[in-house]
Amino acid sequence: TCFLQKHIRNSQFHLAMRSGVPRKVNSLFKDGKVDGAFISSILSENENCGNLGIIARKDVLSVLVLSGENIEDSESQTSNMLSKILRVDGKVLIGDKALIHYFQNRNGIDLAEKWNEKFGKPFVFAKLCYKKNLKTFKKIENKFLKTKTFIPHYIMEKEKKRLGLSRNEILFYLSKIDYFCDKKKQNGIEKVPC
Template identity: 45%
Template structure:
């Protein structure tokens, strides 16, 4: 199975869980990670070049998916809009469209680079898009969900176990990501407290609304 890996801090608990809990060497052998960023992974998934991945919500319409995703209850810190002239983030699909849905103009930045901007930049004039959605609709926002082209049974079992278990991130991995990003290990842990992964009733309602509002906005362009 080819599983596309988005190497952002927000999915760190999931990949640690997979590595720790796949005890069978045979199962480990069939999971091959293919690293990339969300917008490219969406294209690869649609072309059936990969078997499973966290697919941007706006691109997940009509795909086979599980109740596991990347969810923000309120302020998320890693999806920001700097007010001004519109400029999409080439790594993003959902966030570019979300800005349009919220009628917000500016430069969009996502993932670890947005997190770095939040902690490091002197320019604090930005809008947290997850927080903006929550303020307007009083619902969490689902940025991505786990979709699959094959290996449904394996992925269902892994997803269920992941939701049921709290993942502890080893210090050496935290330090690695801290050195890479320049963000302290403490701030990485605080950031991860803002991320949920279970897609329940309220999250599904929010996702349905977002897909309805974004129906006529092409995530491939979002110009």
């Protein structure tokens, strides 16, 4: 996120980055209120998207289903659909809530891991798609994919405080995520009914 915010000066794109909640970001993009955003992979099929995404290498820790009553997460269409495809019943938990739960309790079914076990492919949660300025977005995407991921100290400290997690826990989580959506990962998206 820091890299993209530094290299994209378009305020509309910044709005999509700040909104955070996947369902809201999807809506802003679909309504044409932002030029580019990481949108849910299930909505990316007919959009202009490149090779930059948010992909679970295997497990992801931030998309869990907890035992109990079936309750969807209001913030994510993709994770709710994923739980149905995989026939995993329970309460869907995503993002910070799931991450904090994982490190505090070490339980829950990791939907990305379950997907990988079933299909043998990483799950693509989101792809960077754009409506305008395609050349600019492609240029930034290519630069990002060639850049080693780096988290500035002040951001790490802020996230540690916000989440109540240690530096090692945050780095462990980030090690689970890939950003390059190659053909194998793209094939994984095609297994998701739109």
